[in-house]
Amino acid sequence: MNLKIYGDSISGNCLKVKWTADRLGLDYDWIETGVLNGQTRTPAFLTLNGAGQVPVVVLPDGRPLAQSNAIILHLAEGSALIPRDAYQRARMLEWLFWEQYSHEPYVAVARFQVKHLGRPVGELEPRLVERARGALARLDGAVADGGFLVGEGLSLADIALVAYSRMAGDGGLAVSDYPALAAWIGRVEQALGLGPYEA
């Protein structure tokens, strides 16, 4: 049985899983599961993930797994997307937890409110915008050396953090304000075989 990915194509968290599976050459079935139309709250879906969130995967042996970053860590185990060096691997995990705590709740939420809820950029909560900008600025500094986030090559840290960074403009946050970040987004897109993000 193929890996099944339950995901919403508008969600960067879900696209992380798709890109990781593509990069690893895994066969999978993508089951489009809408966040906006209640498909993550049906009783059947809640048996897969009691948290009612996508992405969820069902592994080839039938067992479910949730949380985008836990999923990509599991899928990529033993691959070049996870550094072999223990300290580099720990730094990659540091970025993955930071992404979910200090980047996604601001950068992705600004985008969601503007693009999917129709809120004008000027009416976003100032604290949200400030924290989103802070997250993008920190990333900009981290990739100013022209490389990837951890070690010498592409890792899960880049995949996780590029997902919503490349969509930041949807929430009124101009990626072009952060030149090193913009260049890194291009490098990661190229490594993943993606074209530039189209809003």
Next chain:
Amino acid sequence: MNLKIYGDSISGNCLKVKWTADRLGLDYDWIETGVLNGQTRTPAFLTLNGAGQVPVVVLPDGRPLAQSNAIILHLAEGSALIPRDAYQRARMLEWLFWEQYSHEPYVAVARFQVKHLGRPVGELEPRLVERARGALARLDGAVADGGFLVGEGLSLADIALVAYSRMAGDGGLAVSDYPALAAWIGRVEQALGLGPYEA
């Protein structure tokens, strides 16, 4: 050189690191670093963690590492706190990411606002309280079998999730409303050699 843990004793995120180090029998120096008095924003501290957050550890070789859950994963690598089975390990990671995204931002923030900012419980944002209760209810269901969160024994998932769950009462969320959760907190405290939490 000993492991150095920079942490604030009021922070569940920091206590996770202390408990993990204690459980593993690691020698360490605890460097008390206050969140409320600006000690995480000094230039010296920011060179350790550009995100300006505790906990941070400096490993015996002098290299820094941030993000509580990345730190405990690194310290506990190869120990019984991380399941050997790949799927169980992935489920443990699922809980760790869920904790930072769907539990800590509500349960810990409610506590922080009430205990450290002096906000009356009745004036907490209703959405915050609703999500905090949802997180505690989900955990209550997950431990209703009388065991631990993943597999047969204590894992990092229990350590990470007990940290703020046991303090939930500080934010006006009565742990006694969730009997299975309350019993699990007792089991984890016993396993870690901790007494009951005193507000």
